[in-house]
Amino acid sequence: MMATCYTTFVNCSSLFQTHIVSDLHMTIGQYNTGTSLASLISIVATLFMGTLIDRLGARQIASCLVILSAVLLFGYSAATAPWHIYLLAAVSGTLITSGVRLFISVVVTNWFNLKRGLAVSTALCGSGFGGMILSPVASAIIANYGWRTAYVVLGVICLVAALPIPVIFFRTKPSEKGLLPLGAELSDEEIKEAERKSGHSLSEVNVAVGWKVLRRHAGFWLLVLGFLFVGVINGAVSVNMVSNMTSVNNNGTEVVTGGHSVVWAGTIMSLYMGVVLVAKVALGWIFDRFGMYGGVFVGSVSCLLACLFLCFPTTDWGPILAAVFYGIGTCTATIGPSIMITHEYGRRDVGKLTGFAVSATALGGIIGAIVSGLAFDKALSFTPAWIIGIVCSVLMAVSLSASAAMSKNVVAKCIADGAPKIDAEGNIIEEGQTEEQQA
Template sequence: MESNNISNSQKGFFRGWLVVFAGLILMISVYGIVNNCASLFIKPVTEDLGFSRSEFSLYYTVIALSTMVIALFMGKLAKKFKLKNIILVGCVLAGIGYIGYSYASSIYVFYLMSIFSGLGLGMTTLTPLSIIISNWFVEKRGLALGLTFMGSGVGGMIFNPIANYIILNYSWRQSYLVLGIIILVTTIPVVLIFMSEKPSDKGLLPYGYSNSSENVLDNSVKGIMLGDAIKTKIFWIMVVGLILITIIAMGVQMHIASYLTDIGYSPTFAASVISINMGVVILGKILLGYVFDKVGCEKGVIFVGLQVFLGVLALLFASKYPAIIVFIICWGIGNCMGTIVPALITSEIFGKRDYSTIVGVVNAVVLLGAALGSAVTGKLYDMSGGYTLAWMTYLVLTVIMVGLILISLVLGKKKKLKEV
């Protein structure tokens, strides 16, 4: 790469912010719908079709497993195909999956459509966007990731009341259909117009690099390869901690609406809580990006882990309105952990040399937690006849999760893996 062919990326408006905007829309429409609206459908679908909650909750397990499989190969796919084209295919698959739910009467059709939804989710959001944003930003990477991933909260805030309104006034089938169409019409045009994989495609440097080809080269080779990373105990300590993040996140998120209606709140109130909570997520993503940029990963993990703990603790007292407020605020911030932390921690520990491959594998393995979370909560509910056992379990797992991630960061800094 010749320096005279690369313009200074920080003169005037930086085009990377348009890429952030495209990623934001993907998170709003795909992640915000597939991930953050799913809990609204558990009760109406199971009551209408006679499935058990644990049986129906497995449909999200299929989504997560499908997302995990595609994330596992995303690093290799990104080297072989243009990420923009991969994302476009993912948008179509996610839309088809949700439209397919609207016609499902068998649990196996739900599982089949969940394969499409899961592949679409994996091809459009966390792993590809982590790679793209890391390509475009060196400085302000935490902020850029926060702005991008806050779309999950925006989508949840927008689409939860819409989905709930359609369920109550029409049917859950109509709600799935409308959401599937929204995915298709909002994402494809934005990706075609604004998405670019890396700044060099536009003759630019990443944000934070000086106009020097030597600087770009030196920074691009820091780190270790996937084969070396997975041989370290640091990698597996980190991965187990990150898996616990998604077990907790999906184990809680998928059952909020059912839990609140079980303890006496109306479906409309439950949907409003989820929607407001998603509003807090919007601010939480920006806040976490800022916190991680300013105080570093270790203190950032402690801060967000505390929010997760307080949010889950508040659920045990959710029959009282003050506890609902605590839940909305703390869980809104803490729930951001699953999207922002894996990307930042992976880069912090292992560097940029083989980042696309490592983060793809990390996200794939971490999604095992997402596959397990909802099903674990459903099983604990069926076993105990309520959600108290699940919430207490997640309090313990939160403490373990924070400890494991901090250990991986400390060991990674000591070994200085990313400087290899």
């Protein structure tokens, strides 16, 4: 699902930007602003999707997401007016931000206590694998047959490659197969030994913290704010990366930004996808090995360096280094929410809580795309957008680190107040105060 449905809408989107803008007689600002405003619906939908994942079956949700992804790609191929693009963006934004990524993050998290970071990142690294293949394929189809044909081919690939997997294999929780999450069977002594080897705490939060407590906790909202900044960076970079390397027909005016060919840019995008493939697994391991602070540090510094190198699009080394570091930094947005929330606050209401973090990322993406597009229209350069990205990288590091530090206080308070205990899947197993009383 990540290699097809997610990749086609997110990682391959910048390959289509200049062609759609030219054919439908739009500006970059109009394209970015329209599609981003249309995607506002995904903010609300993400919150509902998080709750649905907690309550409904993984097989049914995933199958619907794959089918709808293919239908939307066919719809893009038939678009003939800007409002068609905006309408499709509204629906596809919902599928991507509140659907595929959130769904996979939460479901995989349900199956792992130990090696959670590695498990989530391995599942989500499908976007890197798919991007390595689909970026050059889509570029070649666009160059030879047009962008509409490319959308049709991508839609067929989604159906053929992704649909059989959830239909046959997906389950929401281990208990549906008579199993426990990996690591739930370990004794206290085995957990302490694993902690000694890893160098940080592996203990699960075993009390019901949940949404009714965290909605009033400043640390949780700092975490949400941190992922908003991640989203701003992703929104600015992902939609403009190819245009930054090549040139743009901006409402009839040809603006040479990087001066490289579309084929060369497609190769760089393939490199970027290759880095994502490796970096997602590596960053998940870093979260497991060095804790929340280690993962946040690597992600933030990588985003900062990516935005810095994007300021040099006319060189060969600028886009290459930007692709490498952005390939690392962008992984924070995909694997970070479920890992950090589960580690800091436990499994109670994990779908809803992760939904808030992913919604913040989506909102940040909308802001980043709009601001970068408007800035380009005014300056005829993407450099102002990359400077904003550098600032957001610093704010991202501060917010997420502060949230991790503050999480211990709210968990300790819940324990002191007699909060009920939860099992390995987040279900309450011990009587105690209700969540309303805790709040």
